[in-house]
Amino acid sequence: VTMTVTAAEVVRAGLVSVDPVVLPRGPAWETLWADLRDEKLVPALAQAMHCGAVRGSRDQHDIARRAHEVVMRSCVRLERVALDELRRLDRAGIDARLLKGAAVAHLDYPDPAWRGFGDVDLLVRPSHYDAAVDVLASAGSRRRSDEPRAGFDRRFGKGVCMIRPDGVQVDVHRSFAAGPFGVTVDTDELFAMSSTFSLGGSAVRALDSEGRFLHACYHAALGDFPARLASLRDVAQMLLGGAIDIDRARATAGRWRAGVVLASAVATAWSVFRLPRTTSVDWAFTYVPDRFERVALGAYVGPRRSYARQMAAAVPAVRGWRNRAAYVFALVIANGDYVERRDGGYARRIGRAVRMGAAR
Amino acid sequence: VDSASRYRGPTKVSRSRTALWRSGEFGAVVLGPAGDDVVTLEGTGAALWDLLVSPCSADEVVEALVLEFGAAERARIERDVPPFLARLEQLGVIEVQP
Numbered sequence: 450v451t452m453t454v455t456a457a458e459v460v461r462a463g464l465v466s467v468d469p470v471v472l473p474r475g476p477a478w479e480t481l482w483a484d485l486r487d488e489k490l491v492p493a494l495a496q497a498m499h500c501g502a503v504r505g506s507r508d509q510h511d512i513a514r515r516a517h518e519v520v521m522r523s524c525v526r527l528e529r530v531a532l533d534e535l536r537r538l539d540r541a542g543i544d545a546r547l548l549k550g551a552a553v554a555h556l557d558y559p560d561p562a563w564r565g566f567g568d569v570d571l572l573v574r575p576s577h578y579d580a581a582v583d584v585l586a587s588a589g590s591r592r593r594s595d596e597p598r599a600g601f602d603r604r605f606g607k608g609v610c611m612i613r614p615d616g617v618q619v620d621v622h623r624s625f626a627a628g629p630f631g632v633t634v635d636t637d638e639l640f641a642m643s644s645t646f647s648l649g650g651s652a653v654r655a656l657d658s659e660g661r662f663l664h665a666c667y668h669a670a671l672g673d674f675p676a677r678l679a680s681l682r683d684v685a686q687m688l689l690g691g692a693i694d695i696d697r698a699r700a701t702a703g704r705w706r707a708g709v710v711l712a713s714a715v716a717t718a719w720s721v722f723r724l725p726r727t728t729s730v731d732w733a734f735t736y737v738p739d740r741f742e743r744v745a746l747g748a749y750v751g752p753r754r755s756y757a758r759q760m761a762a763a764v765p766a767v768r769g770w771r772n773r774a775a776y777v778f779a780l781v782i783a784n785g786d787y788v789e790r791r792d793g794g795y796a797r798r799i800g801r802a803v804r805m806g807a808a809r
Numbered sequence: 810v811d812s813a814s815r816y817r818g819p820t821k822v823s824r825s826r827t828a829l830w831r832s833g834e835f836g837a838v839v840l841g842p843a844g845d846d847v848v849t850l851e852g853t854g855a856a857l858w859d860l861l862v863s864p865c866s867a868d869e870v871v872e873a874l875v876l877e878f879g880a881a882e883r884a885r886i887e888r889d890v891p892p893f894l895a896r897l898e899q900l901g902v903i904e905v906q907p
Contacts, residue, residue: 518835629834650826
């Protein structure tokens with residue numbers, strides 16, 4: 450009997466065949482349960498319990514069952530929101546892709562009930578980005594954050610979080626990430642990586658298998674530090690599912706100067722979940738990043754990770770001197786309101802930029 | 810004519826294509842195309858939802874549920890199934906087959 454069980458071990462039990470994990474009692478259970486909820490892994494626990502890979506008391510089963518129901522009630526509501534917003538965009542002539550949560554749950558897990566999510570993520574072409582934001586805004590959604598200057602997000606950004614009147618967050622994406630690894634994504638190629646699935650009677654477009662895998666890796670490697678277990682679980686689930694053409698995914702990442710993003714996500718997932726090493730993942734452990742990748746990754750991981758560092762690290766990744774000049778100009782001479790909210794004024798902003806430059 | 814009477818006889822019903830739903834140890838949660846009234850189905854309700862993955866008549870549903878929950882429950886199941894189907898149709902999560 451394992452006395453201490455971690456959230457990672459619960460996820461692992463749902464991914465690969467292992468001896469059943471027995472849930473601890475008392476304070477150890479309270480800690481584990483808090484971790485599972487914090488890491489948004491209630492569906493992973495439900496999956497592992499359903500398959501018999503995790504065993505617990507009747508009370509623990511009841512707790513997991515009730516929490517799973519709450520998460521799934523939220524997920525179907527979010528899917529309705531996603532369908533409504535996709536329809537709204539379609540009426541405005543805007544083609545969009547459903548990203549992450551709902552798409553991954555339906556396309557990459559044996560049962561969509563084994564993957565939860567908390568918002569709606571949509572991808573649009575850069576040429577439709579401003580119009581898409583306007584369409585959502587005209588229906589009452591408001592931006593959660595401003596852009597430095599008008600048009601910055603459309604040209605260089607990851608996207609924007611729109612908050613609907615009912616409080617649901619709809620993230621409108623242009624790319625996978627902010628900063629250097631977001632700028633190097635070929636958004637035309639990304640948008641062409643398309644597949645369709647049925648949701649609520651509608652044909653919904655999502656990314657294809659490799660596109661979803663790339664996104665999962667970007668999210669796992671760059672989204673939070675340390676990486677969230679739920680994000681790493683997606684990476685492992687997709688690779689273990691066997692539907693990914695890993696050579697195609699790696700070639701795409703190579704063109705986007707993001708081989709290290711895939712390598713980091715896969716190696717971290719395999720290490721954290723102690724998954725068996727096979728030749729299909731060995732490359733991730735031996736990957737040697739180039740200088741650009743090393744510097745860029747440093748803006749996302751480690752104690753010095755910050756949005757400002759990501760913005761600065763993206764400068765050399767912007768293609769063409771005109772675009773690069775526009776990028777730097779937008780960040781340095783940002784809108785007054787933006788600067789006031791972020792830095793408390795231009796003097797502080799410039800001082801911060803100088804300090805950041807000196808630190809490099 | 811009460812709304813439940815339309816499910817008697819050979820009329821078949823199934824899950825609506827426009828329904829959004831999830832199943833698990835908790836039963837099933839279902840949401841129709843209009844509104845945001847998510848309903849949780851438990852016990853016989855969840856078992857009925859499982860059956861409606863393919864078109865069934867109310868009689869077929871009753872027989873399957875009696876098989877699963879026992880003959881002692883037949884009277885209750887026969888009484889409850891038609892109004893339950895009516896409620897699900899009202900929510901927009903099932904549809905009557907043409």
